Amino acid sequence: MEFRTLIAAGCLLAASVVVGRAHDGHDHAPPPVVADSVAAPRGEAASDAFELVASLRNGELIVFIDDFATNAPVTSATVEVDTPAGTLALSPRADGGFGAPVAWATTPSRKDLIITVTAGDVIDILTTALDVPAEAVAAPPVSQSGWRNLQAVAHAVRDRLEPLSAAILPAGLGLIAGILLTLLFRRRGTRIAGLALMLLAGTGSPPAKAHDGHDHGPATPVVSVTGDLARRLPDGTIFVPKPTQRILAIRTAMSAEAQHRRVVELPARVIPDPNASGYVQASAGGRIEPPEGGFPRLGTRVSRGDVLAFVSPPLQAIDRSDMRQRQSELDQAIAVAERRILRFETLARSGAGTQVQLDEARLELQGLRDRRAALDQARREPEPLVAPVAGVIADSSAVTGQMIQPSAVVFQIVDPDRLWLEASSFEALPGIGNATARTANGTSLGLAYQGAGLASRNQAVSVHFAVTAGSTVIRLGQFVTVLASLHDEISGIAIPRASLVRATNGQTIIYVHRSAERFEPRQVRFVPLDGDRVLVQAGLEAGQRVVTQGAELIDQVR
Incomplete structure (x- = not known):
């Protein structure tokens, strides 16, 4: 009986504690909410020369100065600020x-600032104001925001656990006292007193808040954090603080409308200059052999006349038979000429013959010997393959012991500094002025127009251009895009290709520097202008600052 009484009292105690803390699964103590980051108090100012941003952070006035047109940082300057407390000289950071x-x-109010910037020969005065709200002053500094957030969460948890500990501690003490009274004393009155003590301990916990109206205690604490973070604003513009702009190396340029020549795009491939390249071929078929030192490797620079390989022509059976017959005939003629010379020498000593006859016999013998030596040499000596021009080995198919056919190309020699482009035009071009080319990775090549053909090849006319700049980054056979300017002109705003960004919806946009720390996306329509620029025909007005470097990084801000 006493054991069942103790179990029932414990259950009543646990139920009273639980009812005092929650009901129907409601959590009465949500964790503190960390508010979104907000920028520190700041002010902007701009002139024809400079653009600046002034901000307060950790009790320090910080000013960032950039060139207005290009957004290039101005780091070498003298900066003085007239503040409500007097003139202040700023030091470089x-x-x-x-x-x-x-x-x-630390004083919540509006601060009017007059900033004097001296950079070289340029002296400019700019005015701005800083509005310091009370919450910004009370907010923790950026460098300690993480620690402050942890402290705020710890305080909230402590405040939530204090009522719970205040309820459990008396209930636990009452339960222990009741159990001791019940077990130690067997009298009925004492057991009743112990049971009453346990019930009083259970009911001593703080009562639950009334459910009507959902009064769940104090409001959820909110932890605010201050900081300069790049983010996309609800109106579609992007806020990028000046320190972040320095890291991303954002650069801009002023847009201006002008007349430009119309440009056409032509597909082209790289070919060698016919006056600075050549093929090495064999005049007769045979077996190829390397010269002393081996075959030249690809990319090896050679000079005109260098021996690159040898070709030993094979001799057929009938050729060998004819050669042996000629050798025998020459050997017989040489023997007859030698005996004739001996007879003429004897006659010349005795006076019966003349010296002229002896000299003629010696000349005939020398001719026969030369013919015999030439026949032997033709049988043994291979044909040398020499370089027709100076350049580098662009292609090679030479293998020791390989049998080649007549007119087979063994080596191709190209001068890498003299390359051409062969473009295909599917329309009649009235006249070509300047031209550039662009590779697949965006590299630009300078071109010089050489001429166009009159014969149609695959329904297109070949147009030749000489590469004047950038020939070291291309190779033979590589496909490029030629941008040739014609004589007729069109109007538009020229911007770099790096300014174009492909949006998530597939449209092409650019970013306009609307204010010191705000960038606005613009959808544009454009046509190619040259290898580095495009011509904007709609979506952009003259006199605006267009991002020319770092546009893709700005587009990644969310």
């Missing part, structure tokens, strides 16, 4: 800005 500590950074 490691991040490229200028800063100095200020005492009024």
Whole structure:
């Protein structure tokens, strides 16, 4: 009986504690919410020469100065600020800005600033204002935001556990006292007193809040964090703080409308200059053999007249028979000429013969011997293959012991500094002025127009261009795109190709630098202009700052 009484009392105690803390699965203590990051108090100013951003961070006034047109950082300058507390000289910082500590950074109010910038021969005065709200002053610094968030969460958990500990501790003490009274004393009155003590301990926990109206205690604490973070704003523009712009190396240029020559795109491939290249071929078939030192490797520079290989022509059976017959005939003629010379020498000594006859016999003998030596040499000596021009070995098919046919190409020699492009035009071009080419990886090549053919090849006319710049990054047979400008002109705004960004919906956009730390996307329509630029015909007005470097990085901000 006593054991069942203790179990029932424990159950009543646990139920009272649980009812005092929650009901119907409701969690009355949600964790603290961390608010979105907001930018530090800041102000902007711009002139024809400079653009600056002033901000307060950790009790320090920080000013970033850039060139207005190009957004290039200005790091070598003298900066003075007229503040409500007097004139303040700013010192250069490691991040490229200028800063100095200020005492009024902790006072919530509006601060009007007059900033004087002296950079070289340019002196400019800009005005701006900083609105320091009370919450910005009370907010923790950026460098300690993570630690402050952890502290706020710890305080919230502690505040939530204090009522729970206050309820459990008395209930636990009452339960222990009741159990001791019940077990130690057997009298009925004492057991009743112990049971009553356990019930009082269970009911001593704080009562639950009324469910009507859902009064779940104090509001959820909100932890605010201050910081300069790049983010995409609800209106579609992108906020990029000046320190982030320095890291991303954002550069801009002023847009201007002008007249430009119309440009056509032509597919082309790289070919060698016919006046600076050549083939090495064999005049007769035979077996190829390497010269002393081996065959030249690909990319080896050779000079005109260098021996690159040898070709030993094979001799057929009938050829060998004819050669042996000629050798025998020459050997007999040489023997007869030698005996005739001996007879003429004897006659010349005795006076019966003349010296002229002896000299003629000696000349005849020398001729026969030369013919015999030439026949032997023709049988043994192979044909040398020499370089027709100076250049580098662009292609080689030479293998020791290989049998080649007559007119087979063994080596191709090309001058890498003299390459051409052969483009195909499917329309009659009235006249070609300047031309450039663009490779698949975006490299630009300078071209010089050489001429166009009159014969149609695959319904197209061949147009030749000489590569004047960038020939070291292309190879023979590589396909490129030629951008040839014609004599007729069109109007538009020229911008670099690096400014174009492909949006998620497939449209082409650019970014306009609308203010010091805000960039606006613009959809544009364009046509190619040359290897490095395009011509915007719609979506952009003159006199706006267009991002020319770092547009893809800005587009990644979310």
